[in-house]
Amino acid sequence: MSSPQIVWLRRDLRMADQPALHAAAQAGPVIPVFVLDQDRAGDHAYGGASLVWLHYSLESLGKGLGSRRSKNVLRKGDAPQILASIADEVGASCVHAMRHYEPWWKEAEDELRDALGEDRKLCLYDGNYLLPPGSVTTGSGDPYKIYTPFSKSMLEVMPPRDVLGEPETISSPESWPESDDLGDWDLLPTKPDWAGGIRDFWDFGEAAGHERLEWWTDQVADYDEGRNLPSKDITSRLSPHLHWGEISPAQVWHKLKDSRSDGWKTYAKEIIWRDYAQNVIDQFPDYPRESYRDYDERTLWRNPNAGHLIEEDLKCWQRGMTGYPIVDAGMRQLWQTGWMHNRVRMICASFLVKHLLIDWRFGEQWYWDCLVDADYGNNGVNWQWISGTGVDSNMFSRIMAPLTQSEKFDAADYIREYVPELGGLSDDEIHDPPDDKRGDYPVKMIGHKEARERALEAYRASKS
Template sequence: MTPPRDPATSPTIVWLRDDLRVADNPALTAAAERGAPVVVLYLLDEQSRGIRPLGSASRWWLHHSLEALAASVSEIGATFVLRRGAAAVELPRLVSDIAAGAVFWNRRYGGPQREVDAALKSSLRDLGLTVQSFQANLLHEPWTVTTGSGTPFRVFTPFWKSCLAAAPPREPLPEPTSLDGVEGVDSDSVGDWALLPTRPDWAGGIREAWTPGERGALAQLERFAAHDLAHYDTARDAPGGEATSRLSPYLRFGEISPFQVWQRTQRGELDAAARRNAPKFLSEIGWREFNWNILFHAPDLHEKNFRADFDAFPWQAPDPRDLEAWQQGRTGIPFVDAGMRELWQTGYMHNRVRMVVASFLIKNLLVDWRIGEQWFWDTLVDADEASNPGNWQWVAGSGADAAPYFRIFNPLLQAEKFDRDGAYQRRYLPELGTDDYPQPIVDLKKSRDLALAAYEQVKRAGESG
């Protein structure tokens, strides 16, 4: 039997999605300010129409992130609940179970997610609940950054200039303390969701490389700001070093917010070199914002060319042996193979190398970018709905502010420039230089010429269109 609802004291549900943190969480802060008991819900929704199921590496991360979040929610006194199923079914069910009087969440920006949220906001309000959504995971919400004519930006530089000219990002919110929870609420166990690999357990290298959760995120931000930001300008393109922030998976799952990153690297205590490098680093946060802006206006970004003229591109049916060689890091091109081995071992790949391995698949093997995007979706711990397809389309030339069609990364020259001493390649290719290392599966020069000829078809289609 559903208990009666008192509008003033009935519990608040905070529905978390890609915002798995207790600090700088506007929905949780609003729940604390409401003053009623708080239930923090994570709902694993793989059933709602259009929702893209998580890839394998992301499922591994989610398991550990939820374990960390459960501990943090318990520490501040709220009740943590896990449910699985379609949001339109499970959220109202929890509302009924606890006679909730309010539901708060932080906004999402993908098309199917916005449809789910809008329908729930309407139906729950019709039941008399207070329902509010908040800005939490982007510095600038997509509808607030437009060109002078009110249209979305398609080029990054003017987009980011517009962002920088706007009001500065707000200060991060403190972690709530001393909340009340609700006793006796049914919850799933994260272990029952089978998010972790078992047969085989391929996650050993990922476990060694990462500490999922909010505390791991804040520790990584501090390490980067205090030690690596000072060298970001000179060392960020070298995959053998440690100059990049490695914050992307934490941002993807919302274990840290862009407001926290902005505050620490823009207004926090930094030495002179770090202060000088901060704008360059923050432009990478801007690129993340740009991709989300694009996704907001093009919700089918992982399925459809952003530039329609690329529909004319003559993709080749992938040779299964070549595709497997690319996936396994056995193409015979060391810089490509090192990147793909890094991905398999750690769930991550240095950004410079991501561009190279994507260019190799798309332009040397003429494989549709969607095939590569799907592989990254399954194997990257930081794959999100905006940056993953946005970056693949950028390399292909089909996306917003895309690299021109004739830009084809030469992996040999890239290695010579960014891994001159070969440290990165040797780290992931112990057989390099022996008979066990394979011969190249493709001639780089000949395949480049074929790619240029193929891209000419796209160019002509655009001119005739």
């Protein structure tokens, strides 16, 4: 019998179109291993909502492997050390893994390569993105920093590689290494159990991702206009399935590529945005932590750590108690479901950094903890885009008007769902409730005109 092959799983929790698993299955008996290595990522260790999704995704993958008479070995601790130890124990000749671009995973790959020594190999594969970062470059051969030319270059080389099926056979080793029990990891909250809304809102795992894609195939034509309407929510909701690798972007692209609709053309560019974000963090590993542009941060931002009133402003935003119904609906949807409609994500983010003048990194960290699709690249790139601090970003002076946005994109029913205390108001009133009809709902933290003038003045001062 050939020597065992370890498959190191991270955010690639699928069996089909999984190049690492596919290669391992062809080489010998397969030992899939997932290591929960929370210390390595520091302030970007998996947040609370991510841990909930991770539990159910690992549970789903375990059932899929079980149906093939295989299983997933679970361990907790330092990933390179644990994987090297298992390789020694079982006599594995190779550790197969999908390539990841977060700086802590790139560091872990280097450490594992050293720990395995000369007699064993680390084989890395691409497949979590349409193309590996650096695959498309400028005319001078440099990686792109700006999205639009990057997207155009990507479209010129699409479609992506062909999709791989599940391995025909997955052989098991003669003996299995010890494994933790998933339930012992306590990934799910219990005191209290705040994850009920996440469970109600989502189905988890590879099969659920493909069911969602089947549904989306019939809806994508309406995406170009419908993506901005939170009350209708014509969005794919594939983002957590893509983030956790339950489905690959190549599978999505090949499923939808023959569509001729404007909706598909718009959606295709958003799949490309995932690749763009990985290209950014591959060039600037600390991008979700450090602003790209130069400015006086102390002049521009109000720091919640520096004063009680600023801290209370941050908490009001986090809790959905700003007095702006569209903002509060979004923040409450985020807390309840682990997800927020993309148009509303932008409105809420803009409100924090421009109406409240709170440093974008506080928002990035809150989204990181609350989103089931919290992605190091996407989250950082999106926050720096909205705050005007990024390599490719919106101008700071473009300040979204929440009340105008709410009415323009017909968010009345969305507000009724997530801000039920305003449910009795008419469509004309609910976007900006009169003071005498707010009841227990809070008044605005700050008026839009006042906030805009304050933000522009702070921005001018930060650049002087």
